Amino acid sequence: MFNDVTSETIQKILDISTPKTYDLTDVHGTQAVFSFEPLHQVLAAPPPEPKLVSVNTLAGFADLIRANLENEDFPFEYLIHVESETTVALKAKETDEYGRRLVLIRAQPVTFDKFKFGQWLDQETFAIAVASLFAETPDKDYVINLASSLTNEATSTSDDNGFTQKATVKAGLSHKAQVTIKPRVALAPFRTFPEVAQPVSEFVFRARITDSGPALMLIEADGGRWKVDAMKTIREAMEGFALEIPVIA
Structure with missing residues (x-):
């Protein structure tokens, strides 16, 4: 069947497929060229970029x-x-x-491993994670010491504002004491290049008692400001x- 196609037929097909343009003049006398089909410029392929x-x-x-x-x-x-x-x-x-x-x-x-913010962690997991995944700050020692000394007795929310917590901690070999947990702590988790100082930011510090014992959680509370400081x-x-x-x- 294709043997019957002549050069004249091919030329007619090409003529039909070629976009036609028209010179038109608007009411203001401005002349412009229009086409009923979109035209696309054919560009040469760019050379490969330098290897990153x-x-x-x-x-x-x-x-x-x-x-x-x-x-x-x-x-x-x-x-x-x-x-x-x-x-x-x-x-x-x-x-x-x-x-x-x-x-x-x-x-x-x-x-590098990152701390699991916004998740309740058991006492041992929390203390180990803070010890290994945070740079040194005064509140780092506070958080580790409090997490390590919590007892299985109730951790309660005080009546003043519904946010500050009180917890029972070990106060010696056989004594216990009730302390107020700092609601916010300033910590510096490893989050950027280890060659530079890790940005310090605020975290909400929470504790509670579960069936398996004390659990603790840190929640980021600086709105991402630490990223600006790191940059x-x-x-x-x-x-x-x-x-x-x-x-x-």
Whole structure:
């Protein structure tokens, strides 16, 4: 059947499929070209982007930049962008002719365990997690000591505002005492690059007694402000490397 198709037939098909344009003039006398079909510009495929290099430390990020600057491998002007509390990237200041903003290096810290905020944890699990997953602050010792000394007796909410709690704790080998639990504590969990100071933020500190014993919980209470503080600290650390490249956070 296809053997019967002539060149004239093919040309007619091409003529039908070709979008037709019309020169029209509006009521104001302005002339413009219109088409009944959409037209799309055919662009050449862009060349592949430079291979992204990933590192896990800010020092490695800085060393890699220094090495490439010495070798004059950078065809564009670049900036250091602190994208988040866990990501720093070396990016071109401007997009290339294909509209791409090239990224050469990205630093992200190694994966680390994170505390389970907003969840009730048993006494031992809570104390171990706080001891191992938080940087040192005065309230860290307070939280660990209180968690370790709680007894199986009732933890109650006081009558003054429904928020402050009182708990029975061990006060010696054979004595017990009732203490008021601080409703908010300032802690610094590991949440960003370990090379910089971990941001301190406030947490709601709660305790209760369950069938299996005391349980404790920490709830984030700073509205995410710690992320801004972490990014500021990272920016200051990058500026300290004196790379002579703008740092944006």
